[in-house]
Amino acid sequence: MSDSYLQDLFADRIGGKNYGKSTAIYKFEKIKRAKRAALAANPGAEILDLGVGEPDEMAFPEVVAKLSEEAGKPENRGYADNGDDVLKQAAARYMDRVCAVRGIDPETEVVHSIGSKAALSILPAALVNPGDCVLMTTPGYPVFGTHAKYYGGTVHPLPLLEANGFLPDLDSVSADVLRKCKALVLNYPNNPTGASATPEFFAKVVEFAVKHRIVVIHDAAYAALVFEGKSLSFLATPGAKDVGIELHSASKSFNMTGWRCGFVAGNARLVRAYADIKDNSDSGQFLAIQHATAHAFDHPQITEKIAAKYLRRMSGLVDMLKERGFAAVKPKGSFFLYVKAPKSARGKSGHWKFENAEACSQWLITEKFISTVPWDDAGAYLRWSVTFSARDAADEQRVLNEIRARLSDVTFEF
Numbered sequence: 249m250s251d252s253y254l255q256d257l258f259a260d261r262i263g264g265k266n267y268g269k270s271t272a273i274y275k276f277e278k279i280k281r282a283k284r285a286a287l288a289a290n291p292g293a294e295i296l297d298l299g300v301g302e303p304d305e306m307a308f309p310e311v312v313a314k315l316s317e318e319a320g321k322p323e324n325r326g327y328a329d330n331g332d333d334v335l336k337q338a339a340a341r342y343m344d345r346v347c348a349v350r351g352i353d354p355e356t357e358v359v360h361s362i363g364s365k366a367a368l369s370i371l372p373a374a375l376v377n378p379g380d381c382v383l384m385t386t387p388g389y390p391v392f393g394t395h396a397k398y399y400g401g402t403v404h405p406l407p408l409l410e411a412n413g414f415l416p417d418l419d420s421v422s423a424d425v426l427r428k429c430k431a432l433v434l435n436y437p438n439n440p441t442g443a444s445a446t447p448e449f450f451a452k453v454v455e456f457a458v459k460h461r462i463v464v465i466h467d468a469a470y471a472a473l474v475f476e477g478k479s480l481s482f483l484a485t486p487g488a489k490d491v492g493i494e495l496h497s498a499s500k501s502f503n504m505t506g507w508r509c510g511f512v513a514g515n516a517r518l519v520r521a522y523a524d525i526k527d528n529s530d531s532g533q534f535l536a537i538q539h540a541t542a543h544a545f546d547h548p549q550i551t552e553k554i555a556a557k558y559l560r561r562m563s564g565l566v567d568m569l570k571e572r573g574f575a576a577v578k579p580k581g582s583f584f585l586y587v588k589a590p591k592s593a594r595g596k597s598g599h600w601k602f603e604n605a606e607a608c609s610q611w612l613i614t615e616k617f618i619s620t621v622p623w624d625d626a627g628a629y630l631r632w633s634v635t636f637s638a639r640d641a642a643d644e645q646r647v648l649n650e651i652r653a654r655l656s657d658v659t660f661e662f
């Protein structure tokens with residue numbers, strides 16, 4: 249097919265004239281293709297999928313019932329714009345009860361989001377001018393950085409290293425970079441490392457932000473999914489509300505990924521800037537969804553049940569991988585286990601060398617029908633999610649036993 253003039257019109261940020269012509273295959277597409285090929289070569293095989301980044305279960309029945317009730321109310325039918333009071337007030341209660349953040353003003357310090365992904369795509373418009381720099385941890389969830397670049401900004405990566413507890417080394421940023429910096433984006437409990445922050449680290453972040461006049465955006469998508477202790481909110485840090493905002497979402501904590509609802513809370517001026525851009529981008533999430541999400545945020549015991557399930561699975565997975573030689577350490581939260589990828593596997597039928605985590609992950613799919621997500625951004629690691637499909641506790645055990653059995657005929661070298 250010859251190019252029409254349309255091909256000349258694409259913006260440089262998505263490739264300009266070359267848009268759509270790249271033959272590069274990205275990580276998640278490679279995983280999908282490998283799974284498809286493994287199934288085609290072995291019809292009927294069960295792929296054990298630990299690569300999934302979302303819950304395996306539906307929202308709790310009471311939340312679904314609330315949605316159904318709210319969807320029937322005529323007053324909820326129209327444009328929601330920046331939302332009514334219901335979710336804002338539930339968010340403030342949630343911040344108090346679950347995150348120990350007192351005194352959030354629902355009127356000025358909270359606005360809903362159509363999920364944290366949408367909020368992360370909106371926020372750069374409020375902060376980034378051409379030439380500005382944003383600090384982003386790597387590996388990490390890239391959405392804020394992608395949009396910062398759309399606006400002519402640059403991304404300065406902060407590697408998350410095991411030696412540093414997967415916390416970024418803020419002292420590593422040069423004065424030159426800091427002069428251009430507008431924002432620092434953090435995410436704890438972290439995807440993909442599963443690491444949690446500490447109050448001391450967050451205190452250092454506040455100090456750093458004030459000193460270098462930087463906005464802090466804390467993506468707390470996994471904040472409530474904790475296996476020990478309480479959720480740690482950045483906003484619970486003294487001074488945090490003067491420098492930043494925090495993003496919460498019902499997606500992971502309440503099995504509501506498809507519902508698209510969460511909230512942005514914190515510094516009133518930043519929340520307002522977010523709301524202003526949002527108002528020019530969308531017309532708000534359906535009020536029935538907002539109200540059902542408010543119901544979820546008012547019932548944190550739902551998250552506690554979900555976290556208990558993940559903890560049960562996580563403990564089994566960690567034990568099993570340790571048996572196979574992996575340096576697996578149980579995270580304090582999230583549903584991700586991030587472990588160093590082996591350099592090779594040796595068994596009766598072969599000796600396979602892996603040049604990186606991606607090669608190992610491809611081998612796991614092809615040879616063992618086990619899907620993980622590889623990360624090679626700061627060391628070679630595999631991310632195992634405990635959101636694999638399993639009907640109940642017995643089925644979870646069956647899946648874990650199956651993984652153990654499939655890995656039992658090889659020795660891994662690290």
Ligand SMILES: Cc1ncc(COP(=O)(O)O)c(C=O)c1O
Pocket residue numbers: 301362363364365366389435439467469496497498499500505509510
């Ligand atoms: C770190 C992180 N932030 C944000 C999101 C998106 O969450 P939401 O469903 O609220 O858009 C995800 C989803 O995978 C995530 O891992």
